[in-house]
Amino acid sequence: MHSFGYRANALLTFAITILAIMCAMASVSDNFNSLSPTSEVQVWNINWFRKKPDGDDEVSLTLNISANLESLFTWNTKQVFVFLAAEYGTPKNALNQVSLWDGIIPSKEHAKFSFHTTNKYRFIDQGSNLRGKNFNLTLHWHVMPKTGKMFADKIVMSGYRMLEAYR
Amino acid sequence: MGWIEDTVTSVKSIQLRQALHQTISIGLIVTSALMIWKGLMCITGSESPIVVVLSESMEPGFARGDILFLRMSKEPIRAGEIVVYNINGRDIPIVHRVIKVHERKDTGEVDVLTKGDNNEEDDIGLYAPGQRWLQRKHIIGRAVGFLPHVGWATIIMTEKPLIKYILLGGLGLLVITSKD
Numbered sequence: 255m256h257s258f259g260y261r262a263n264a265l266l267t268f269a270i271t272i273l274a275i276m277c278a279m280a281s282v283s284d285n286f287n288s289l290s291p292t293s294e295v296q297v298w299n300i301n302w303f304r305k306k307p308d309g310d311d312e313v314s315l316t317l318n319i320s321a322n323l324e325s326l327f328t329w330n331t332k333q334v335f336v337f338l339a340a341e342y343g344t345p346k347n348a349l350n351q352v353s354l355w356d357g358i359i360p361s362k363e364h365a366k367f368s369f370h371t372t373n374k375y376r377f378i379d380q381g382s383n384l385r386g387k388n389f390n391l392t393l394h395w396h397v398m399p400k401t402g403k404m405f406a407d408k409i410v411m412s413g414y415r416m417l418e419a420y421r
Numbered sequence: 422m423g424w425i426e427d428t429v430t431s432v433k434s435i436q437l438r439q440a441l442h443q444t445i446s447i448g449l450i451v452t453s454a455l456m457i458w459k460g461l462m463c464i465t466g467s468e469s470p471i472v473v474v475l476s477e478s479m480e481p482g483f484a485r486g487d488i489l490f491l492r493m494s495k496e497p498i499r500a501g502e503i504v505v506y507n508i509n510g511r512d513i514p515i516v517h518r519v520i521k522v523h524e525r526k527d528t529g530e531v532d533v534l535t536k537g538d539n540n541e542e543d544d545i546g547l548y549a550p551g552q553r554w555l556q557r558k559h560i561i562g563r564a565v566g567f568l569p570h571v572g573w574a575t576i577i578m579t580e581k582p583l584i585k586y587i588l589l590g591g592l593g594l595l596v597i598t599s600k601d
Contacts, residue, residue, distance in 0.1 A: 346525065348526040351523075360481070375543070398482045
């Protein structure tokens with residue numbers, strides 16, 4: 255009854271149970287954090303705007319992205335993945351989401367930023383619908399915890415408009 | 422001489438009973454593991470509700486050996502989500518993030534492009550030759566939560582089969598020899 259095997263088993267089971275409970279509590283504690291992120295994005299320049307030989311529109315933008323995501327960080331946050339996507343509808347597609355820039359924020363110290371960048375991924379439409387197109391720029395973030403549930407949210411910034419003609 | 426026969430039969434019956442008991446307990450372990458797995462499949466709607474991360478392509482978010490919990494709901498797939506997908510002709514599912522989504526108005530079918538956070542290039546090079554987008558049928562789940570490091574046991578057992586057999590043999594021996 256009190257053999258080595260039984261004691262080792264009991265100890266291991268107990269240790270794993272406690273570890274699981276601590277992980278669950280760490281994950282639950284994230285829910286008590288109040289979020290107040292802010293962001294602002296300006297289209298600084300449209301570098302060029304063309305129709306590719308295969309018929310799809312492509313545009314190159316220079317963006318000024320500033321955001322304050324410090325409130326997303328808790329003691330259970332491993333990193334925050336943040337990205338800016340252009341979102342718009344076309345006659346063929348109900349929704350197009352094209353990621354223009356993304357980044358990984360490793361800690362709270364880096365969660366407040368403001369910088370210029372050209373789009374990191376190619377902004378290509380499925381078709382030729384970008385001339386004069388109204389679109390939203392949406393800042394999304396995905397919080398990766400040290401353990402437990404991941405969560406995500408976004409800030410939608412509207413009122414952006416593409417050029418009427420290629421250049 | 423009757424008492425000898427009695428002893429023999431009683432010993433025989435004990436052994437038979439014990440053997441049956443062991444068979445049943447092994448069966449119970451196997452079936453309950455199967456029940457938990459199938460039950461998870463029902464709840465999550467994903468054909469593989471738990472996956473182990475095998476590559477470094479999602480560092481520093483997910484490291485090799487982390488366990489991911491997947492869900493597959495009717496909700497549409499959106500940019501930023503981490504999905505697990507299968508490519509025809511590849512055995513191992515890939516865990517990467519969605520960076521582009523084009524959703525059809527009439528059918529609701531989606532074209533999705535993925536990329537690993539730690540990779541320089543997007544995933545077009547990983548897809549089947551000539552394939553430019555993922556469709557919903559390729560995606561087996563989206564990651565909703567994770568536990569660090571727990572999957573190392575699986576990685577070790579896959580890469581060093583000897584350890585797996587030693588472990589399985591040891592466990593089997595324990596079940597057979599245990600008196601309970």
